[in-house]
Amino acid sequence: MTESADQLRTQNTEGGETVSTRKAATRRGGGDPGTRGRTTIADGVVEKIAGLAARDVLGVHAMGSGISRTFGAVRDRVPGGSKSVTRGVKAEVGEVQTALDLEIVVDYGVSISDVARDVRENVIAAVERMTGLQVVEVNIAVSDVKLPDEEDDEPEPRIQ
Numbered sequence: 001m002t003e004s005a006d007q008l009r010t011q012n013t014e015g016g017e018t019v020s021t022r023k024a025a026t027r028r029g030g031g032d033p034g035t036r037g038r039t040t041i042a043d044g045v046v047e048k049i050a051g052l053a054a055r056d057v058l059g060v061h062a063m064g065s066g067i068s069r070t071f072g073a074v075r076d077r078v079p080g081g082s083k084s085v086t087r088g089v090k091a092e093v094g095e096v097q098t099a100l101d102l103e104i105v106v107d108y109g110v111s112i113s114d115v116a117r118d119v120r121e122n123v124i125a126a127v128e129r130m131t132g133l134q135v136v137e138v139n140i141a142v143s144d145v146k147l148p149d150e151e152d153d154e155p156e157p158r159i160q
Contacts, residue, residue, distance in 0.1 A: 041131050046091040050100050050138075053126035054089070057118045059110035061146035063088030064103055098133045105144040116140045 054060055064087040088103040100123060106115050124135045 040095075041093055041133065043091045043093050044086060046093050046098050046100070046127055046131060046133070047086040047089040049127050049130050050091065050102065050123045051085040051087065051089045053123045054102055054104065054119045055085075057115060057122050059107050059115035060104050060119060061107045062105040064105075065143045093133065096134060097136050098127065098131070099137045099139075100127070100135065101139045101141070103141045103143050105146055106142055108145050108147045112142055116142070 051063060054063060090101040092099045102119065102123070104115075104119065106112055119140060120138045123138050127133060127135050
């Protein structure tokens with residue numbers, strides 16, 4: 001027979017009355033099952049989330065410096081290579097907090113301060129919602145401006 005959370009115990013007293021009392025059963029494991037154990041989140045996980053969230057902001061043309069985008073374009077052409085969503089993102093992850101450094105290229109004509117604010121808001125919301133970590137800072141370095149007549153560093157794939 002298993003014990004329930006509360007077990008009913010009945011006693012007879014000297015006067016012949018029956019008195020019922022509840023005795024708390026012992027629980028195994030202690031506490032809420034959701035709090036048992038530890039969850040760790042790798043830096044790369046936070047970097048991917050932040051990279052995708054930053055790219056979603058209107059006015060962000062690309063992530064990373066010119067050199068990292070050039071190497072990325074070469075890597076993307078290699079069979080089996082994939083577009084790196086972490087390009088231009090560096091995360092430092094602690095147990096409850098994280099800090100991020102982003103390097104972005106903005107489109108010509110947009111307000112850089114507005115784009116930076118929007119990137120911060122979007123990245124913080126996505127990282128905190130998905131990981132539960134507190135984002136203490138998001139540092140943004142604008143490494144370039146994409147002019148309308150410039151060609152992309154990343155050529156179109158030959159196979160469609």
